[in-house]
Amino acid sequence: MPKFWLFKSEPQSYSIDDLRRERSTPWSGVRNYQARNFMQIMSVGDEGFFYHSSCAVPGIVGICRVAHAAYPDATAFDPRSEYYDPKSSPEHPRWMNVDVAFVRAFPEVVPLTRLREIAALDEMPLLQRGQRLSVQPVRAAEWRTILKLV
DNA sequence: GCCAACGTTGGC
């Protein structure tokens, strides 16, 4: 059974259109243990919502798919990367990433404000007060509910 | 730009 996820990104740094152009990208730079742990249990073929944060209309803008299971995040090894972490090494990698591939972009963003109106989505981590997790699980029922809003 | 909420760090 494929699992469902939600990936947050600031569109000014990486947008759904960037993913469409590149077809696929390493979801690197995640420096949160809980988010990392979710990536470690992802399987190829799992699907995810692509969420735009810190922008004019925060919300879900499309769908991506896990194209490669988790492997060590190379940006953690690069001193010139903004995601460099001296505590991570190729011998003992601390951070991991999956690859995600573009599936589709929605014709219009499904805004965060719209999601908040749907009672069936009340329990999504995304909608919890103070929640900042950049990679999070989505329940199958929530996935279906959101697709109906597109 | 503000600020609430949260995760991490590091002194003790």
Added chain:
DNA sequence: GCCAACGTTGGC
């Protein structure tokens, strides 16, 4: 192991 200080996230 506690907890204050700090930095970051992200909506507004």
